[in-house]
Amino acid sequence: MIHIFIYFLRMSQFISVFDMLKIGVGPSSSHTLGPWRAAQKWISKLKNTHLFLLVDTIKIDLYGSLSLTGKGHATDTAILLGLSGADPEYIPIEDIDEIINSIQETSLLYLNNEKMISFSIDNIKFNKDFLSINPNGLIFTAYQNNEIISQETYYSIGGGFIIQNDSPLIDEIEVDKPNFPFPIDRAIQLEEYCENENLSISEIVFQNELVLNSTEKIKTELNRIWTTMLECMYIGCHTEGELPGGLHVKRRAFDTHKKLIKGTNYTNPTEWITAIRGTEVKFREILKWVSCFALSVNEVNASLGRIVTAPTNGSAGVLPAVLMYYLVIENHDADFKQIQSFLLTAGEIGSIFKKNATISAAMGGCQAEIGVSSAMAAAALTELLGGTVAQCLVAAEIAMEHHLGLTCDPIGGLVQIPCIERNAMGAIKAINAAEMALDTNPKDVKVPLDKVIDTMWETAKDMHKKYKETSEGGLAINVGFAAC
Numbered sequence: 001m002i003h004i005f006i007y008f009l010r011m012s013q014f015i016s017v018f019d020m021l022k023i024g025v026g027p028s029s030s031h032t033l034g035p036w037r038a039a040q041k042w043i044s045k046l047k048n049t050h051l052f053l054l055v056d057t058i059k060i061d062l063y064g065s066l067s068l069t070g071k072g073h074a075t076d077t078a079i080l081l082g083l084s085g086a087d088p089e090y091i092p093i094e095d096i097d098e099i100i101n102s103i104q105e106t107s108l109l110y111l112n113n114e115k116m117i118s119f120s121i122d123n124i125k126f127n128k129d130f131l132s133i134n135p136n137g138l139i140f141t142a143y144q145n146n147e148i149i150s151q152e153t154y155y156s157i158g159g160g161f162i163i164q165n166d167s168p169l170i171d172e173i174e175v176d177k178p179n180f181p182f183p184i185d186r187a188i189q190l191e192e193y194c195e196n197e198n199l200s201i202s203e204i205v206f207q208n209e210l211v212l213n214s215t216e217k218i219k220t221e222l223n224r225i226w227t228t229m230l231e232c233m234y235i236g237c238h239t240e241g242e243l244p245g246g247l248h249v250k251r252r253a254f255d256t257h258k259k260l261i262k263g264t265n266y267t268n269p270t271e272w273i274t275a276i277r278g279t280e281v282k283f284r285e286i287l288k289w290v291s292c293f294a295l296s297v298n299e300v301n302a303s304l305g306r307i308v309t310a311p312t313n314g315s316a317g318v319l320p321a322v323l324m325y326y327l328v329i330e331n332h333d334a335d336f337k338q339i340q341s342f343l344l345t346a347g348e349i350g351s352i353f354k355k356n357a358t359i360s361a362a363m364g365g366c367q368a369e370i371g372v373s374s375a376m377a378a379a380a381l382t383e384l385l386g387g388t389v390a391q392c393l394v395a396a397e398i399a400m401e402h403h404l405g406l407t408c409d410p411i412g413g414l415v416q417i418p419c420i421e422r423n424a425m426g427a428i429k430a431i432n433a434a435e436m437a438l439d440t441n442p443k444d445v446k447v448p449l450d451k452v453i454d455t456m457w458e459t460a461k462d463m464h465k466k467y468k469e470t471s472e473g474g475l476a477i478n479v480g481f482a483a484c
Helices: 002-011 029-048 075-083 095-106 187-197 201-209 215-237 253-261 269-278 283-302 318-330 336-356 370-384 389-401 419-438 449-462
Strands: 022-025 057-064 108-111 115-118 124-126 136-144 147-158 161-163 306-309
Touching (some): 075 124, 187 389, 215 253, 215 306, 370 389, 389 419, 389 449
């Protein structure tokens, strides 16, 4: 019943590229960004029902995966920030500690930055049992004079998307499919549209996006997404030390980057791209550069830095690493036109996975995050390298096929081991998949993309829950660290 419910909701929605590529704060889209957005939605509901001014205290109950790995994923921090009125896209990262410390020290919460209420950190309760609809459940309860005046249940279903048990996907745009020139649920439909219209994947996606936004707005938002990705890589490559969380994981991107950049001078991310293009890159260094880009993003993510969910926080390093590879290795003349095409194509491939399977590790294991991000990047890179639409879909299929069954077993409940390295591996696989697809006649392919997506979903349903972001199996217990 769980899977039928979620599947019905997905198929009834249009998913924009801006739903698939969201700007937010790490370390997890399902455990950080989703609960943050849920807190914001609940505040809005309190206001709409005229209950906001009556609230004198609140409690939050976390269930399932949100509870089991919530501490390591900063779920409690995200909820407090959302309740405080902060927005993950725009909050200055340096303000996070100040807000949280103030709540802890004063036992007061400035609700939506409007109303001070009493609040203890203990009011966030971690319940290990699971709710019925989704592994990532949370309940907000508001009180006045010790009596409940509001209680709402939300589910964080991956990629920052949230639902309620009696409503459609809140963060998606509900529009009738006929409103869009090219309504897409399956990869085969996408391919048919491209062939009939003689357009690339990115061009088809752009036409759909025009129903929602102007050309300038689409370009502005895509540029903001790319700028965030670039700044994230830049920060990660220029920050040394250890990651927070208690595992004492050393940042690796800094040392790798220092060796690769070879003392070249630059002062900002834009000059950085030019500097990398100007270095003499040996064959073995290509792999190191790609890994460095991916590691840098996910080290920032693990530090509650600002990243782009692509399609999740835990897999945020794959797309920027592959796109950066194209810009600094494959095509030194590339500009925003290629960046735009890459992001549009990647976003559409990700949306097809979401509509027909899942992008949540709590529902499908890491195949749903790194596997999907690798497929997105592979298809997008193939388009930039001159591949046909059919070859783009072949690339996505190859990338996902070789992530099938990948479990989610974060050590200590943190998005660090093995998550950070998996982004580097996912990026390398995406590039390899693109190169293989370019040498492939699609007519010879035995496994279409839609079939591998269906297989990933079936695998997700069969996977034991201890391998779905609970830290109750695999590396999480064999290495010997308890969930943080």
